[in-house]
Amino acid sequence: MKIARLGEPGQEIPVVYAVDANGTERSYDARSVTKDIDGAFLAGGGLAALASALHENSLPVLENAETLRIGSPVARPNAVICIGMNYAAHAAESGSAPPAIPVVFLKPSNTVTGPRDPAPIPPLAGKYDWEVELGVVMGREASYLASVQEAEAAIAGYVIANDLSERDYQIPGAAGQWTKGKSLPKSTPLGPWFVSADEVDANALQLRSWVNGEPRQDSNTADLIFDVPTIIHHLSQYMVLEAGDVILTGTPEGVALSGRFPYLQDGDVVELEIAGLGRQRQEFFRATAALKGTK
Structure with a gap:
């Protein structure tokens, strides 16, 4: 999985890039799994939850993802x-x-x-x-x-x-x-x-x-x-x-x-x-x- 955060500073949304059944890479909106990509998400098994959601096809495609600003893929780290x-x-x-x-x-x-x-x-x-x-x-x-x-x-x-x-x-x-x-x-x-x-x-x-x-x-x-x-x-x-x-x-x-x-x-x-x-x-x-x- 490729995990990103897209949107203006302070308003980024979590996104996963993954290849669909047809072999096409798509951008999926991950807000149904997490509000952000941060330490709490990672420590709480967030990557496994994202992988499961992708496998179940429960994440919607994020339309016009390519037009959004790309933020840091990890919300402000502690260190x-x-x-x-x-x-x-x-x-x-x-x-x-x-x-x-x-x-x-x-x-x-x-x-x-x-x-x-x-x-x-x-x-x-x-x-x-x-x-x-x-x-x-x-x-x-x-x-x-x-x-x-x-x-x-x-x-x-x-x-x-x-x-x-x-x-x-x-x-x-x-x-x-x-x-x-x-x-x-x-x-x-x-x-x-x-x-x-x-x-x-x-x-x-x-x-x-x-x-x-x-x-x-x-x-x-x-x-x-x-x-x-x-x-x-x-x-x-x-x-x-x-x-x-x-x-x-x-x-x-x-x-x-x-x-x-x-x-x-x-x-x-x-x-x-x-x-x-x-x-x-x-x-x-x-x-x-x-x-x-x-x-």
Whole structure:
């Protein structure tokens, strides 16, 4: 199943994309099963309920679904947890050695936005960067997991994400300021949908990105330093993961930080794709409502 949320911000409705008996993919209105796609829905067996409704042909087709805005496929998560430098080549282009243990940081959940929403470049930003990433949607609570097998069983599905980052805020200084560089408005586009875990081989997904039609990133999740179950097991030793939380697993090489490409400018278009998980498209504009104060 491909699960999405369509509609204007704050008014999204749950939708399932599935192939009908004639082999045609259709959009089904899932409001008879749930009001929203959120942690409570996932923890309460929502995916099984959706699958059952599809099997029973009880979901109506959503007419004109293609005309609706695509929102984040998961309603505002309680947490967005990120793994840094999880591809060796990206660590190298960042000037770092591959990490021996996962590098963990958080993004505010209010950075989550739709995959095709206009994307603001912060008024004072000079080094705004793209990062295509595989996102993991948690399906149940996970704390102090005993094994990677338990970790894998806690996954609801997978989603494409763009971890937009302002490098001038993130990196300078002895300690860096990752929170500043990763917390900017609408800096976590998710979607267009998430795909249930039973339909995805997370160990062999091709990730690509383009800026203004020019290729930037082209890698595969087979190159992850820490695979998804290892990440979840590791995180569960330090925090409680909740249903509906989203984990971003790191980006491959090919970002502007490498020095090979210019940073994002007003009018640039970024496109991202992960095989089987869909495609994003963001058009960037320079935000003008600068806040008083310093960076």
